[in-house]
Amino acid sequence: MTTRIPGPESVLLGSCRRLCQTTDHGQEVEAARVFDQVAALMRVEGDIELLLEIVEVFLEDSPRLMARIRTALERQDLSLLEQAAHTLKGSVGNFCAPAAYAAASKLEKFGREGNVTGRQEAWNELQETMEQLRLALMSLRDERLA
Amino acid sequence: MRVLVGEDDPVSRRLLGAVLRKWGYEVVSCTEGIEACSHLLGPEAPKMAILDWMMPGMDGPHICRKVREIPQSEPIYIILLTARGRSTDIVTGLEAGADDYITKPFDREALRARLKTGLRTLELQKRLADRIAELESTLCRVKQLQGLFPMCPSCKKVRDDRNYWEQIEEYVTEHSGAQFSHSICPACYERIVKPQLEELYPELDL
Numbered sequence: 001m002t003t004r005i006p007g008p009e010s011v012l013l014g015s016c017r018r019l020c021q022t023t024d025h026g027q028e029v030e031a032a033r034v035f036d037q038v039a040a041l042m043r044v045e046g047d048i049e050l051l052l053e054i055v056e057v058f059l060e061d062s063p064r065l066m067a068r069i070r071t072a073l074e075r076q077d078l079s080l081l082e083q084a085a086h087t088l089k090g091s092v093g094n095f096c097a098p099a100a101y102a103a104a105s106k107l108e109k110f111g112r113e114g115n116v117t118g119r120q121e122a123w124n125e126l127q128e129t130m131e132q133l134r135l136a137l138m139s140l141r142d143e144r145l146a
Numbered sequence: 147m148r149v150l151v152g153e154d155d156p157v158s159r160r161l162l163g164a165v166l167r168k169w170g171y172e173v174v175s176c177t178e179g180i181e182a183c184s185h186l187l188g189p190e191a192p193k194m195a196i197l198d199w200m201m202p203g204m205d206g207p208h209i210c211r212k213v214r215e216i217p218q219s220e221p222i223y224i225i226l227l228t229a230r231g232r233s234t235d236i237v238t239g240l241e242a243g244a245d246d247y248i249t250k251p252f253d254r255e256a257l258r259a260r261l262k263t264g265l266r267t268l269e270l271q272k273r274l275a276d277r278i279a280e281l282e283s284t285l286c287r288v289k290q291l292q293g294l295f296p297m298c299p300s301c302k303k304v305r306d307d308r309n310y311w312e313q314i315e316e317y318v319t320e321h322s323g324a325q326f327s328h329s330i331c332p333a334c335y336e337r338i339v340k341p342q343l344e345e346l347y348p349e350l351d352l
Contacts, residue, residue, distance in 0.1 A: 043251070050164050058157045086200050090229045091157040093251035 032098075034129070035136035039096035052144055054094060055137045062091065066130060069107060073123055082111030085126075092133065100129040147265065148172045148192035152182030152209070153227070154201045158250065162196065162227075169258060179204025186213050186222055193220060194264055199228030199239065207242035214243035221271050223264035227252060287321055 032039075044050045065088040072081035085108035092100045103126040110119050149171045153159040156177075163173045174192055176182045179201040186195060186209065197206040204212075206226045213222060226244040228235070229251075239247050245267065246260050296305045297314065304317040315326045330339060343352055 043254070044161070045254070047164075050161070053164070054157050054161050057160050061156045083200055083202075086229060087155050090198070090250045091155045093229060094157050094161055096251075 031136075034097060034099055034132045035140075036096035036098070037136075037140065040094075043094070043096065048144070052141060055141055058091060058095070059134060059137060059141075062088070062130065062134065065091065066127070069123070069126070072111070073119065078111045078114050080111075082108055085111055092130075095133065095137065097129075097133045097136075100126070100133045103129045147194060148174060149261075150182060150185050150192040150195040150197075151175045152177075152179065152195065152197040152201060152206070154178065154198060158198070158227075162252075165254060165257070169261070171261070178202050179206075179209055183209045183212050187216060191218075191222060193268055194223045194225075194261070196225045196227050197244075199226055199235070207239055207244070210239070210243035220275070221268065223268055225257075225260060225264065 041048065041051060044054075065084055068084035069081060069088065071077070072084055085104050089101055089104035089108055092104055103122065106122045107119075107126055109115075110122060149166055151159060151162050151166070151173055153162060153175070154177050159175055159177070163175055166173050171194075174185060176185060180203040182195070182197060182201065183204055185191060197209055199206040206228065210224055210226070213224065223246075224244045225246045225248060226239040227248050227250060228239075229249065236247050245264065248257055248260060295317070297303070298305075298311065302314055303311040304314050305311050306317060306320075312320075318324055319326065340352055343350065
């Protein structure tokens with residue numbers, strides 16, 4: 001028995017179909033803010049294997065970056081905060097994840113400008129959006145493996 | 147064409163590497179600024195580099211300055227890649243010596259087009275360098291001809307830079323590419339040729 005591996009076009013079409021089948025427009029927009037799967041696939045020209053490869057790298061590496069940001073906040077090390085948040089922002093940007101991208105940008109700005117007010121809220125926001133992104137990426141990976 | 151990718155974020159590094167390989171480039175990756183800098187200053191330096199702005203050890207603009215400080219036999223085309231998108235950052239990056247700048251997350255088509263621009267620029271620079279070398283070599287030979295060279299006052303032979311005596315015609319031809327034909331000037335005609343002709347053909351009225 002052979003298993004048919006869907007090509008890039010069918011993966012893209014499948015993603016588009018799933019989005020179109022979503023009845024609640026608000027949920028759809030919210031999901032795209034966490035992880036815009038269609039846009040992410042288009043960024044890799046429909047190469048799902050490449051997307052899954054960078055998903056694995058991200059799932060493995062992002063806790064390290066989050067830990068660096070937490071350390072920077074605890075030590076009030078602005079330079080480290082700017083650098084770690086900047087790297088995370090660049091990493092997240094590859095997945096078309098605007099919510100986590102915006103949260104990382106906010107912390108990068110705190111590091112660059114040295115503001116204290118709102119830093120904790122920004123950290124909470126980053127943790128929340130990163131968790132949502134990780135879950136969405138794990139779901140994509142598991143769906144593919146199933 | 148080999149391209150150096152200097153990027154500390156493993157996700158961006160993997161993605162960039164895969165995309166570049168797909169386009170036919172050979173990729174050399176590194177994660178730290180100092181490592182990227184030593185690659186670019188080494189004897190087998192890639193002729194193109196895509197460098198992240200922020201890297202541990204040494205940032206992208208700092209690497210650009212270091213590379214530009216040292217004269218290269220062949221130029222290196224450097225593209226800065228970063229999530230910093232403010233115009234002041236772009237100016238800082240270009241003034242540091244970067245040839246181009248692209249923001250993250252990178253647009254594939256824009257990156258591909260910029261790499262092609264880089265290849266064209268490198269090709270033009272190489273052709274220009276080859277032409278300059280050719281002109282310098284010619285100029286060098288012309289200078290030798292213009293310089294001081296010893297000539298025998300009796301036979302008019304010239305001593306060349308290998309200490310051989312040669313006819314002035316040979317010397318000039320070798321050093322300038324000029325060719326000689328032969329003729330007789332009016333003074334020599336009167337002094338040498340005419341008396342000989344008169345002796346041989348006394349009946350002629352010369």
